[in-house]
Amino acid sequence: MSQRRVGIWLIGAFGGVGPTVAVGLSALRRGIVEPVGLTTCLSGFDQLDLDDPSAFAVGGHDIRRTDFLQSVREFQHRARIFPPDLIEPCRDDLLNWSHNVCPGTIFNSGPTIARLAELPEVRPNESPRAAIDRIQADLNAFRRNHRLDQLVVVNVASTEPPFPLTEAHASLECFEAACRVKDHPPLLPASGLYALAALDLGLPYVNFTPSLGASFPAALELAERRRAVVAGQDGKTGETLLKTVLAPMFQKRHLRVLSWVGHNIFGNRDGVVLNDPDNKASKIRTKDQVVSSILGYKPQTHVSIEYIESLDDWKTAWDHIHFEGFLGVRMMMQFTWQGCDSILAAPLVIDLARLALHAQRRAEVGILKYLACFWKSPMGVEEHDFFKQYAMLEEYVASVAAERAETLVGS
Amino acid sequence: MSQRRVGIWLIGAFGGVGPTVAVGLSALRRGIVEPVGLTTCLSGFDQLDLDDPSAFAVGGHDIRRTDFLQSVREFQHRARIFPPDLIEPCRDDLLNWSHNVCPGTIFNSGPTIARLAELPEVRPNESPRAAIDRIQADLNAFRRNHRLDQLVVVNVASTEPPFPLTEAHASLECFEAACRVKDHPPLLPASGLYALAALDLGLPYVNFTPSLGASFPAALELAERRRAVVAGQDGKTGETLLKTVLAPMFQKRHLRVLSWVGHNIFGNRDGVVLNDPDNKASKIRTKDQVVSSILGYKPQTHVSIEYIESLDDWKTAWDHIHFEGFLGVRMMMQFTWQGCDSILAAPLVIDLARLALHAQRRAEVGILKYLACFWKSPMGVEEHDFFKQYAMLEEYVASVAAERAETLVGS
């Protein structure tokens, strides 16, 4: 049996995460790195029929004039975090895949993102309909040219400002009606257009950011209609991951959290965008809810994100947790997390792409709730406890494995 | 139905933990504190028929000349951590319970512990047999005088040096034979004598320390013979708790831990004893194994414990975790934990007493493995992941609840 050929389409391909995904897929294919950081390469996951990293072709949309090779080199030059001899063997892949990246859209993404646009094809006044058509043409061309069996679309673009939902988003019918109204105010930001374009083609859609994406009823209805899978949102990579690991400990030991303060500083391109208070608001919202949800009560919480240029990709967090124990005694835990944002995110993107493609092959439809452990704001799931979320994933793996075993026995 | 009357017997009653247990039980009984820090007061545990804190009488052994009230006052004066108005309402309980504390034994506990002995009744050259007889007489007198339905023995004494086991400890038969050999070198340290004394009377025995206690085959055989329950060992209160919470995160995210360094500083009486390298060795051994066990491989680890007098009960830990993520990138997490040792330990002691008495009533026998989440070195259990250990406890609660429901239906 010849290997399946699959594609991953990165919205915001040349940001911090996209090039790291690309160099990572190439390096894995060439066997020059181990799959450290990939959950789906832990033992246990070999029970699923996941695509090998070597099966992936890479494409995407971006609004800046660069390519994967240049982006990776710049990243390495600025942040000096991965071995310099990693890039050269991946050079051809990075250059080839760069040809698959098409001009994106900045429709309604807010002024801070719009300022990043460098390509003449990125037109601020393109109509949403025209943008969707163009996106779909790009996706179809990529599938056709690379003779892909499957294609997954992943949003790794910069965070948009929060987008208020209205009645028009409440159902596909309402939404389509609103679209027909002449001069209707914008119904979606760019992330929503990409999501609709992908889902309308029946493609798996993964939202690694806190932007709107497919997180509104009309989009989910479309996913059902087109038999597409959806996963999201906002990858849980660092400080929030720790919150969802530590809060269950305080809860299970009946220690009363009085306050939980988290300060985040970092300086990569995402940071430039998050430095706009509007864009930052989306991020803080998803970071701030998890603690109360796990504890079952609301301690005082505070989350800040600041753009500190010199740190580049080193996302550094300081959390101060003040808690009360027996006899009213107040105690403290503090942690600092010094992680490279893109390096933590990229393997999760590959994990999610593999799992979403796998789900599509199994004819799953709609939100993949068992992926909750990957998200700051898991769609359709209230659980934030990382270990309970992970148990959901393990149960899924076990049930698929059991199914496969039955099939084999049956055949 | 009149309330059961139960007792808790604290070996090392006047150390850091014992007086905190006493003032805590009194304050809970009087309703002046909430049961913060007690796992068994979380919702869910009300499905078990656990003894109310007000049902407990307190007794114990110690080698120093003081009482519960004085110990609590000294603690408050030195460490200023709990509200000063907490003590006065508990005054009578503390004085009354102090009358139940008898002179302990320092048989083979090492010179550092021996130096703490202040009572003439604590005779260094008492024979082990005489010590056991005396301990049993004390336990029986306490049960009789207070008309207790049940009594649980908890070791909260200072950590002894590691005690090497021999063939003589491998079975009850061998042990009894060795006991009969004249001039045999000491077969047990003090903690072992207390454990044997308790188990021989069929009492539940809980070892909150890393000392030997009942953790050798002959003692466990004796527990089986006398239908006694055993729980231990070494309460997981602070830095090690965090290790068993954080290591699973690194494992599940496939992040490779390169090194894990933990430095602990504190200055309470336990610290004086741990400052003796022999005694410290016991503690470090149990603190250092958990990370490798959870990860499934051995990163470089280092654990230190230093006695810093000014910190008193504030056990402060700094952990530095160096880990590798995708593409060979090395990142860091650090945490500091500023916890009050006795305040963290005391509610767990009450939890364990309640659960052990409950187990005895249910006619359970031997090691209570479902209590693994309380221990740095859970007897009879390989699992160190705190959340998997906690799931064992939840399963136990659920199964008892189901049993009770059936019984009710059946009746």
Next chain:
Amino acid sequence: MSQRRVGIWLIGAFGGVGPTVAVGLSALRRGIVEPVGLTTCLSGFDQLDLDDPSAFAVGGHDIRRTDFLQSVREFQHRARIFPPDLIEPCRDDLLNWSHNVCPGTIFNSGPTIARLAELPEVRPNESPRAAIDRIQADLNAFRRNHRLDQLVVVNVASTEPPFPLTEAHASLECFEAACRVKDHPPLLPASGLYALAALDLGLPYVNFTPSLGASFPAALELAERRRAVVAGQDGKTGETLLKTVLAPMFQKRHLRVLSWVGHNIFGNRDGVVLNDPDNKASKIRTKDQVVSSILGYKPQTHVSIEYIESLDDWKTAWDHIHFEGFLGVRMMMQFTWQGCDSILAAPLVIDLARLALHAQRRAEVGILKYLACFWKSPMGVEEHDFFKQYAMLEEYVASVAAERAETLVGS
């Protein structure tokens, strides 16, 4: 020679710092604490003829209905930081001194401070002239009733919003002219009224806060005219002190600071006021300038102050310093400072009161520049390096000592 009798007048007497000053002066007088934290009790300062703590009577203004004893007890109850047996011996002093505290003014202090006012005498629409007259009457009555040789006024009230200066503040003449204009918009916030009232009586005035106080030309001119001394402003107690200690190290080692981020969290009454963005702005401004001033260039800096109620007086700061060393290598220093705000401030207030009274006796006039080491924003001094500032104080002490020696020889 009978001892001089001196007074300290605390504006904001019942805030966090005022009651700590009061209990501290009482405890020092009674010999139950050592003068830890007082710079002026270091050896060397005995060369100056400073007033003994026992020479001080305490008075002040406040807008809330409480007293020193109650404030100290509340503080002790909430924060549990000083020995509980400290308060009782100081009880009489605290009660007596409370009678010396008069209703203050909230003229133009901003809505957040105004909301704290509890006394009917604190009238929002009192004219500035009437407020000054009332303040001066209070000061004179205190001096008269206690037969004080000298009186120093210290502002320890909550931080006001920044107050924009105009042409009217540029000279005493302009200021007096503006005062005569009918319906002129408010020329000063409350802190300015207090300062004018004190200086106009020729009293030493110390501004321990970042509020305006006497920091405008017209006030300084008045000080010259009345031969009064002025010291300020904004006591350097914690994170900023550390900045002015550490930045010189980076500068002298030619290490290039890339970014310096400081996050402050605390929860005492000052924190409530600082939680108002207007009031906070004053504080952040004085905290943020020192690093660039010392380094001689402007790294990226960020300072935050957040009100976290559970921390009460524990002002906790996390600073992250990113710096470049040889060959372009980037390194990090981080610190956390866990200090009690009032406890750090109160001894400096006593130091400053002693030094200001001493200066007045020596017929010094205007800004006491040699006190720069006490201030976040030293008036009239550009130097922020703590050790250079401290050297200025040492030089002053040496020169006074030399003068005294000469006088003695001469006599």
Next chain:
Amino acid sequence: MSQRRVGIWLIGAFGGVGPTVAVGLSALRRGIVEPVGLTTCLSGFDQLDLDDPSAFAVGGHDIRRTDFLQSVREFQHRARIFPPDLIEPCRDDLLNWSHNVCPGTIFNSGPTIARLAELPEVRPNESPRAAIDRIQADLNAFRRNHRLDQLVVVNVASTEPPFPLTEAHASLECFEAACRVKDHPPLLPASGLYALAALDLGLPYVNFTPSLGASFPAALELAERRRAVVAGQDGKTGETLLKTVLAPMFQKRHLRVLSWVGHNIFGNRDGVVLNDPDNKASKIRTKDQVVSSILGYKPQTHVSIEYIESLDDWKTAWDHIHFEGFLGVRMMMQFTWQGCDSILAAPLVIDLARLALHAQRRAEVGILKYLACFWKSPMGVEEHDFFKQYAMLEEYVASVAAERAETLVGS
């Protein structure tokens, strides 16, 4: 006037610091890095006639088989801390200078250092006299071959175990007498042989390590006799630097330090050697004395150094400072320092070489006490306060500048 030609001779040339000095001198000469980290490149020091980095030729002794280029590449590959494109332009210098490195001696350096020896010329049983002769021949050949005007010898070799001094070291006469005794036990470790060899030739000798070097009376007498200058010892680069910066703050604010705990972890080659308890003892001794010396009393102190391989050159320190303020309140400061050991040390080595050569030209003799700010254990100086030490250096610079100005006027 043609430029002076000077040489720097590195004992332990291929360790962590040596290759960084070499690549740094080359990169400075080629203008591809700025002199960040060099104190002598701060403004003010241009008043001294110091040698330009481009004037330096590099030579040295080592016991391992490698070269500067390979060492720098390995360092870059392991630690990824400086820009990879830094090395190529320096390639020729590094290769050329490697030819100047001769086999060293391990005479009496302890077994851990001896195990590192790879060259057949490094003979364990060479006599001290033969070793000194060989060292001097190497130094003379370097001077001759490169036609150097001056040569400075700097010890950057691994730390030796503490070496106990005897009567024989108390004067040059006693020492020479002991040398003549047949079968006398070793009088010196290797560092002492190197020091004697250099001083006997009248060369400036700088001891960047805590090893013995020239720190005994007989060696200092020899320096006087040969008119040589001596500087040392043990470069103050990280945690100890911070101690000598922070302790003066606590002292000047009259805050009472109760305990100061410092834990250091790192993993470079020096760390391998320091992992031997004997070698570590030398280091801890110099790190542990500074705090008490500055404070004027002895708080509890604890210093640890642990070899954690994964950290390589990232010397990470955690310090916990527990202190008492006003009214007996206990507070905490903690810091973490994440510095690259070699990167912090190398520019100081260049500073010291420049200053020692300058001193020799000025005909200074003996210990250069004004260099105290560079040392953990400044020879001949009791002062540990970094800023007071730095003031000594500034005074020296000012006095030399004044002298030069006079000379110019006079000429």
